[in-house]
Amino acid sequence: MNLLNPGVLWWLLPLGGAIVALYLLRMRRRDLQVPANFLWPERTDEIRANSLFQKLKFSWLMVLQLLALLLIGAALSRPQTEQSGLAGDLTVIVLDASASMSASEGARSRFDLAVRASEQIIADAQPGDKLAMILAGPLPEVVFPLSSDPALQRMKLRDVEGTDAEADVGEALRLAAALAKSDDSAQIILISDGAFEEPENFSPGGASVQFVKVGDAKENLGIEAIGAVQTGEGKNVYVGVRNYGDASQSASLSIHADGDLINSSRFDVKPGETWGRTFPAPANSEVLEARLTDGGALTADDYGVELTGSAAAKQILVVTPGSPFLERVLSLEPGVVVDKSGSVPDREKRSSLGPGQYDIVIFDGVPEEEVKSLGILSFASIGPSSPVSSSGSVKNPTFLSASDHELLDGVDLSGVYIADALRLQLKGSATAAADSDSGPLIVARDGLQRQVVTSFRPGNSDFPLTVAFPIFIANTIEYLAGAAASNVLEVATGQSLALPADEVEVEAPDGTKTTYTGKDGRTVVRGFSRIGPHKVKYAGLEKTVYASLKDPLESSIKPRSDVSLGGSDTEGTEAAIRLMDIWKPLALLALLILAGEWFMFARRS
Amino acid sequence: MRDMILSSSEFRLLERLRLNPNKAFPGRVRGERLTTRRGLSIEFADYREYTEGDDLRHLDWNVLARLDQPIMKTYRDEEDLAVHVLIDASASMSFGEPTKLAQARKIGAALCYAALMGGDAVYPAAIGEPPSKPQPLRARSSYPRFCRWANRLGADGTVSLEASVKSFAASSARPGIVMLLTDGMDPNTVSAIRFLAGRGHEVNLLQVLTPMELRPDIEGDLRLIDIEGGPPVDITANSITLKEYDRNLNAHIDSLKTEVLRVGGRYALTTTDEVLEDIVRDHFIRGRWLAA
Known part of the structure; x- marks a missing residue:
């Protein structure tokens, strides 16, 4: 039982007290002289005006009035009862496919139970009810769009699979809210064990949100x-x-x-x-x-x-006062560990003793210094060891051409707008990977310490907003790592990987092969959903990508009894329920009681 | 001008009627009533064998001639009838328009007149007042005395019906016919009837009620105050209460009627709005209280 407006119940006490108080008032009776009163029954059904207090007497009228008040109060509090089935015409099911959902629940997995619950929801739908399902994996996936076709929905449901990765439940819920916003009575049903971070920026709008809890296992x-x-x-x-x-x-x-x-x-x-x-x-x-x-x-x-x-992860130091685009791209890059600093630590400077910690140092908005790393990437930053010199700055340089340098595999700079850039001149063995009408845009120098220099900062262009930017960064890291580059990579399950090829074949640990196709020489492998080594073949190369789950939230598999969704706690239920308003029968019953009370009053008066 | 209570048409109506008691009573003076006592009168009662000393004027000579056996004829004695007209003068008789007392007074006058016309002795008495030693009224010429007595009656009696009737019955009043004119609004009226009958009276009860008592037209929350005293009763006058009152009233009337009939008397119920001609015709003549 759920009350939409429980505050009304507070009024029952004073109103009920007022009714009882009316019956506490003593009846002011009219005196009537009669020949004899032994024939008269002593019946005192007090039904009219009162004056001073008296001892409370039992009265059916009072009982009926209190009962009617109780029912009216209950009706106004908008009580709702839980019933299985769907509440609205439009329902979006969000099916959690995170790693914790693959926990074993006896003979079946938690995910299997969730699928079964989804089947029940589809079965409970009335003809004409629209259902959609979103699979909350590392990336939300629409299993089936809004439709009223149970056969199609069941067929699509049979194909869904869980993952060994952390799921982005928040993104899935936001997508569900977008689907549900067309109907004020829409319902979003999240089928999950509740093992996920509280979704940010999620507002269900007019839709109601329900959390169907699955699973019992907790030992892990x-x-x-x-x-x-x-x-x-x-x-x-x-x-x-x-x-x-x-x-x-x-x-x-x-x-x-x-x-x-x-x-x-x-x-x-x-x-x-x-x-x-x-x-x-x-x-x-x-x-x-x-x-x-x-x-x-x-x-x-x-x-x-x-x-x-x-094969170890590449250690990268970003020396910058702040470069959000660059930091974001690096955080998504597999096989790297990124640190950020406002200046070069002394032990990384070439003048200091001992080996350096970082494989690559990136300068952005900070003057380049001589460092011990294997490679240096400088964005519009010239230092003593730079392969270029600068002769001032230029406005709005226009990309002219690109060489076949590996830095630009899959990178298209045409159309990139650059506000400010340095006018560069090549030094030594440096080569221009890309040129503009005002000189080299991207310069590379091979050697013991590889260096890449761009004539512009990412923040002074729209380059970070293009798909070419992460590819350029990936190419640059691989180039700068040089001999250290390996054919093995480590990723977290669910992490995507962009590779410079039009087609990539991935063989999962269980032997299943999936072919991904891209365009413009770039293919994104969307998530390694299973733990273990994956063989990735592209452009004649073969790499082994090791995926593992290191997520305490997913490992803590004990199902949550309630979750916080959209700023409010949502209690978990065993199955999809709908809240049925029962104020109408209560109001009808109150009306009947009032009619009975009136009838009794009329008979007695 | 003296109030004779009855109108001339009512006198004419009553002149040809006589009281018709269910049983006979011994009288004190020779009257026009037959008595069960065997005596010397003119109305033949039975035969008996002659015994020495008998008055030979009453020897049936015809039987002696045919059967050669002396047989004496006996006759019923003719005596006056004691008619006790008991009018309830308690406070409850002040209700109604006209009042129950006025109606009882008029009916009592009618019965008194009929009794006097029949040569009976009328003993008027008031219920609700302290007992007194009534003087008998005989002959039509005594009727004005009854009227003076009756007109003095007021509904201000302070003695209960039961107590007053028992006091009357316990007095030295001659056994006779008792015309009890009352509203019977005393829960112990049955006891009073039984007491009267036990003293040898023939109890004729005429219950006088107001239409309001038979069909009360009241509503609301009331405090009923008994005019003859007693604790007030709080009621809510609704259909349920009125139905219960109706049941109680009918049960009370039935108990009175049953008791009167059980002791060999007569019972009639009238209301204050019923005219005397109707009462005489519908109750007294049809009920054989009076006979031509």
């Missing part, structure tokens, strides 16, 4: 951390396993180096605690994998991977 172990370190005793790999459940658990951990088992261990871990251990690893190993056995209901977090050596 997950690989929380895996990292490799080179010590004086050799290469070591550290693995941390966290118990996200409520009970102690035992599990086995096996460590693999480049596919070969090198160690294993059996351990116990208490609830809420992390078990960690360091294992020795072969010095020349590149891919270190950890696999957990008996790791609880969720297997997606039973796998971890760490690339080392040349």
Whole structure:
């Protein structure tokens, strides 16, 4: 039972008290002399005006009036009862396909239960009800658009699959709200275990939001951390396993180096605690994998991977007072770890002793300095070791031509507007990858320390707004990494990867192959949805992309009883429900009681 | 001018009527009534064997001649009838238009006149007033005395009907016919009737009610005050209450009627708006209270 307007109930007390008070008033009776009163029954059904107080007497009229008041108050509070089925003509189902939804619930997965709940919703729909379904995976996907075709909906539903990735439930809900905004009585039904971050900027508008909770399992172990370190005793790999459940658990951990088992261990871990251990690893190993056995209901977090050596993630330092476009693109780039600083740390300067930490240093809006990194990318920043010199600035240079340099694979600069740029002159072995009518736009220099210089800052152009920008950054990182570039990559499950090819074939760990096609020499592989190594073939190359889930939120599989959606807490239900207004029968009953009360009053008066 | 209570047409109506009691009563003076006592009168009652000393004037000579056996004829004695006209003068009789007392007075006058015309002895008495020693009225010439007495009656009696009737019955009043003219608005009226009958009276009860008492036209929340005293009763005059009152009134009337009939008397109910001619015709003649 739900009350839309519970505040009305506060009025029942004073109003009921007023009715009782009326019956507490003593009747002012008219005296009438009679020959004898022994024939008269002493009936005092007080129904008229009153004066002073008296002892409260039982009266059916009072009972009926209080009952009618109660019913009217209840009707005005807009009570609603929960019934299975759909509430409105338009319903958008958001099906959570995150990693936690692949948790095992007995013989079936949590995702299977969610699909079954979706089937029930489709079955409960009335003819003419419009249903749409959005799969909340790493990227929201419309399973079927708004339609009134249950057969089509069931067919599409059979094809949906869960993922081992974190889902963007917020984006899926925003998309659902956009679909539902055409109907004020629309309903958004989220079928999930509630294991997701509170969606930001989500407003259901006039639609009602319902959270159908699935799953019961809560015991789970997950690989929380895996990292490799080179010590004086050799290469070591550290693995941390966290118990996200409520009970102690035992599990086995096996460590693999480049596919070969090198160690294993059996351990116990208490609830809420992390078990960690360091294992020795072969010095020349590149891919270190950890696999957990008996790791609880969720297997997606039973796998971890760490690339080392040349395969390790590229360490990039961005020296800038602030460059949002650049930082955003770098955060989406797989296989890189990005740090940001306003100036070059002393230990990274070439004048300091010892090795540097970063593979690539990017200067944007800060004068270039001599650093120890393998490569340097400078945006309109000239330093002593730059492959170019500057002879002033130019306004609105126009792109003229591009060489076949690998930096510009899949990058089209035609039409890019540049407000301000430096007029560059090449130095030494530097070559112009792209030219403008005012000189080189992009310059590259090969060597022990590769360098790339652009004559303009991204913020002084619309280059970051074009699809060419992330490709250029990816090409530049790969170019600057040089010999360090590897054929293995590590990504988080669900992460997308843009590759310079018109067609990319991805072979998932289970052997299924998917071919992605792009255009303009660029193809985006949308999400590696399963954990483990994926073989990626493109443009005659083959890379292995290792996907793993490192998300404590997904590993914490205990279903949430309620979730915060659109700024309000939404309580979970076992199945899709609709709230039926029951004020009408209550009002009718109140009317009948008032009619009965009137009839009784008329008979007695 | 002296109020004779009855009109000339009512006198004419009553002149040919006599009281018609269910049973006979011994009289004190010779009158026009037959008594059950065997005596020397002119109306033959029975035969009996002759015994020594009998008056030979009453020997049936015809039987003696045929059967050669002396048989004496006996006769019923003719005596006057004691007619007690009891008029309820309690406060409750002040209700109605005309009042119940006025109606009872008129009916009592009619009965008194008929009794006097029949040579009966009329003993008027007021119910609700302290008991007194009534003097009998005999002959039509006594009727004005009845009127003076009756006209003095006011509905201001302070003694209850039961107590007053019992007091009357306990007095040395001759057994006779009692014409009890009352509204019967006393829950113990039945007891009073039983007491009267127990003293050898033939109880003829004429209950006088107002139309308002039979069909009360009241509504609202009322405090009923009994004019003869007692605690007030709070009522809400609605259909339910009125129906219950109607049931109670009918039950009370039925109990009076049943008791009167049980003790060999007569019962009639009239209202204050019923004219005397109708009462005489519909109740007294048809009910054989009076006979021509």
